[in-house]
Amino acid sequence: MTQPLIIAFDGPAASGKGTLASVIAADYSLPFLDTGLLYRAAGHLAHVLGIDPAQAAQRITPELLNDEALRGREAGERASQVAAIPAVRAALKQFQIDFAHQPSGAVLDGRDIGTVIAPDATVKLFVTATPEIRAERRWKQLVKLNPALTFDEVLSDIRIRDARDSGRADAPLEKAGDALLLDTSDLGIEAAIAAARSLVKDRCGDN
C-alpha cells in the first residue's frame, strides 16, 4: 500500500508559500491547511478577549478562521508574538499533526511543517524570497485595507517577524535538512507555480 501523500510548505512571510500550497493541493486533490491562520486566530482572540494566548488557542472555531481581521497587519504581528510561546504551540500541535496524517494525505503551509508537524512528509518545499520582494508583495495586499501604509513600514514588519520567527527556541523557522529550496525572488506567480509543480512531481510522481 502506498503511503498517504503529505506535502509540506514552509518559509517566511509573503514568500508565496500559501499561493503555491493551495495550487498543489488542488492539483493532487488534497485537503489544505494554512497553519498561519491558527496562530493569527490565537493572537487575535487573545487580544480581543484579553485572555491568555494559550487559552485563546484552545478556543479557535472554524468561523473565526474566516474572519477578515486575521488577514491584517496587526494579526500577522500578534501571530508571530504568540507563536513564540511554547504553550500556544503545544495547544495547536496535535490538530496539525492529525490534519497532516489523515488517510487522504494533505498539504500544509507554515513555518515548522517539515521540521515538527510532519517530519515524515513525502515532499518538503522551503519557499523564500528577499525581504524587499516579500515586502513589496505584502504591501500590495495590505495597502488595499490601509491606504496610508508605506512600503518601509511593511519591510520593517517583515524584518522583525523574520528575526522573531527564526530566533525563537521552540520550532523556529528553518529549512528542514531534506527540504527543497524554492527562491521565488525572480519568479512571477505562474513561474513559481511551474517550479513548485516540477519539484513536487520529481519527488512524488503524478501519484
Ligand SMILES: Nc1ncnc2c1ncn2[C@@H]1O[C@H](COP(=O)(O)OP(=O)(O)O)[C@@H](O)[C@H]1O
Ligand atoms: N511569485 C510571486 N510573484 C509575485 N507575487 C506573488 C508571488 N507569489 C505570491 N505572490 C503574491 O504575494 C502575496 C503573498 O503571497 P502568499 O502566498 O500569501 O504568501 P505567504 O503564504 O508566504 O505569506 C499574495 O498577494 C500573492 O498573490
Ligand SMILES: Nc1ccn([C@@H]2O[C@H](COP(=O)(O)OP(=O)(O)O)[C@@H](O)[C@H]2O)c(=O)n1
Ligand atoms: N506553522 C506556523 C505557522 C505560522 N506561524 C507563526 O504565525 C505567523 C503568521 O503566519 P502566516 O503564515 O499567517 O504569515 P504570512 O507568512 O502569511 O505572513 C508567523 O509569523 C509565525 O510566527 C508559526 O509559528 N508556525
